[in-house]
Amino acid sequence: MKILSVDDSATMRKIIGRAVSMLGYDLLEAANGVDALATLKQNFRDVCLVIMDINMPEMDGIQALVAIKADPDLQHLPVMMVTTDSDRGRMIQAVQAGAANYVTKPFSHDDLVTKIAATLGADEF
């Protein structure tokens, strides 16, 4: 199965990719919400989780989350938001829009692995 990392920073996608690989999943990447929706449309049967930054150009994380939750093919996918402390208000918006979990920057590799496990584990157990 695959996990989609949506972030305009290639470095962040690489950091998230390490945690994804640690858990034995393959990484898909998108640089913004528009890319993410296009990637999901092509791959949604293989994707089990979306990890998405809130602040991105073109279509930000909240807009993309709302679009995912409105799409019958995609709405079942758990979405974990990547936030910063200063995103507090937008994080609440994301939870209300259906985000399954969040991780706040700066985070450690272990923090991220545990958050992904908590998000996927909540569905499985």
Place this chain on the structure above:
Amino acid sequence: MSPDAITTTEFKLLRDYIEEHCGICLGEGKAYLIETRLAGLMVENGCPDYGSFYRLAKNAGTPQLRDKIIDAMTTNETLWFRDTHPFTTLAEKLLPPLTDEILRGGRFRIRIWSAACSTGQEPYSLAMVIHEYCRTHPGILPSHFEILATDISPSALFLAKAGRYDENAMRRGLPDEMRARYFHSDGSVWKVNEELKNLITYKKFNLQEPMDPLGRFDIIFCRYVTIYFAEDFKKKIFDGMARALAPSGHLVVSAVESLRGIADQFLPLTYSGGLYYQCDLANPGGYR
């Protein structure tokens, strides 16, 4: 923006909520644990302080929020073959009479419960002991064994079932020969071999729930769990485990957990420098 520090009243409210839902009893001076583990959830749920977070969880919270609180409060570190002697006791004292019964045709299976399996190190250590035992005992097969591994934390269970560990985790108590025999590398990650995984079933379980649906066990490992619980909850757990054990079944706890005065239907025994317990429901008066 970081949340304000927790007040004494807020601490007591959340402490009681946590004890009610997972049994963990936080003593005075543990407010920092709530602050470090629940601050993010509080902010995520739009609560300006711990008091309003408590009210949300208590009065309007979803089961998902309750589970996230429990998950955040219960994830703990663990080791391979922790304390060594329980695993020596298993191989040299507890398994032989049970496998003799198998060889005589008196039983088909040996069931072991790892009652708080965390991220998998304990059940995989048990599985390694079983495989080693089978290597030296003709006629005894891994398929004669079943390990049920439970935990209250979905994230811990997910990681346990994945069976993937980084080098730091591998260094914590795993002998080199066990690593070579039962793990294989996948880049920087070490994967548990399928032969160990096949012995284990993972299940989410809160020790507050009735244990009867889990079935009967020959051996229960419940280690470094009840140290966080109040005395009356410990008693409830050990009474439940006494009923979940087969007649004369065994319970293994950690050296810092004692059943004395709490569950006297268990007879304390020693082997290999460590303590373990045998259940004897026919002796309700106990072994004081």
